[in-house]
Amino acid sequence: MNRLLPFFGFMLLVLLFGFGIWWNSQHDQSAIPSPLLNKPAPAFVLPKLYEPTQTVSKSDLLGKPYLLNVFASWCVECGAEHPVLEAEGPSLGVQLVGYNYKDAPADAKRWLAEHGNPYNVLIADEPGSTAIDFGVYGAPESFLIDAKGVIRYKHIGPLTPDVVASELKPAIAALSHETQP
Amino acid sequence: MMRALLHVLLVALLTFAGMAHAQAIEPMPFADHSQELRFQHLTQQLRCPMCQNETLADSNAPIARDLRNQIFQLMQQGRSDDEIKQYLVDRYSDYVLYDPPLKPGTWLLWFGPLLILCGGAGVVLVAIRKRNRDERASSLSADSMSADNTPTDNGDDW
Incomplete structure (x- = not known):
């Protein structure tokens, strides 16, 4: 038994090592858990992308849940995410709010003309200062905000069909159960 | 002649190098030197959320630049270092702190x-x-069996 002790010690280290590899393959190391989850979304007033003289505020969007999708024309991964939004957006059952992040309006409009516009509402944050209140540090990021204006789900990085099916849709379903009774 | 030319070249190179450095981290209109030191000290304790192995002071990522500007604005409003850290933690979680609470x-x-x-x-x-x-135990047994003269192994052989 005593002779096998080092072997067991070694096996323990191997197990720990394997667990580390498994854990890192399951979790995105660059994704920071948002402290804003299940807290009211920050107040914002931002101009519309196509009508810059009109603004959209947080209170304008209250009453119905919506998916706030942070995107930019300079963001490579947004190009990968866009077809998913186009395909899945209409069937999600929530409004899609496009949040154009640190982008020149002309570039954003050209990008949307090229890739298509899946958004019901489009707002622009060219200086990127409101995004700091949302804890945005890159694009794409997506926030599911409920009818009361509380952030219920956040995804960092592109929405893939997998993420939509396994995370976003259940989160939306949980919202609709809540609002019905 | 050749030497003068080299001098000119050297000065030009140094000037360009200086400009390149200045572009990496843009200068800010600090009220005084102590404020600048405080700003540098603070941004060195904070981690850039985009590039997690860089401090806010070092990072050239757009979000790091925005956050530096925001920290500068908050300093101008008279917020303390702890308040500024809390401001960032409220938005980006404890990840931005190099020193976990x-x-x-x-x-x-x-x-x-x-x-x-x-x-x-x-x-x-x-x-x-x-x-x-x-x-x-082994010395006791060695005493009892004193006839055995072979040197005893003291159990090092695990």
Whole structure:
């Protein structure tokens, strides 16, 4: 038994090592858990992308849940995410709010003309200062905000069909159960 | 002539190098030098959320630039260092702090090494006790069987 002790010690280290590899393959190391989850979304007033003289505020969007999708024309991964939004957006059952992040309006409009516009509402944050209140540090990021204006789900990085099916849709379903009774 | 030309070239190169450096981290209109030092000290304690191995002071990522500007604005409003840190933690979680705060979620992080040290000390203590007991037992048996003259192995062969 005593002779096998080092072997067991070694096996323990191997197990720990394997667990580390498994854990890192399951979790995105660059994704920071948002402290804003299940807290009211920050107040914002931002101009519309196509009508810059009109603004959209947080209170304008209250009453119905919506998916706030942070995107930019300079963001490579947004190009990968866009077809998913186009395909899945209409069937999600929530409004899609496009949040154009640190982008020149002309570039954003050209990008949307090229890739298509899946958004019901489009707002622009060219200086990127409101995004700091949302804890945005890159694009794409997506926030599911409920009818009361509380952030219920956040995804960092592109929405893939997998993420939509396994995370976003259940989160939306949980919202609709809540609002019905 | 040649030497003068070299001088000109050197000065030009140095100027360009200086400009390149200035572009990496843009200068800010600090009120005084102590404020600048405070700003640098603060941004060195904060981690860039986009590029997690860089401080806000070093990073050239767009979000790091925005956050530096925001910190500068907050300093102008007279916020303290702790308030500014809290401002960032409220938005980007404890990840932005290089020094994790002491709370139930980080107990393992703070006291884990101590736990491992204590565990190791315990193992060593048990091993020493056991070895002493074995040695005493073997010396006793050696006394009783004094006819045996072969040098005793003291149990090192694990």
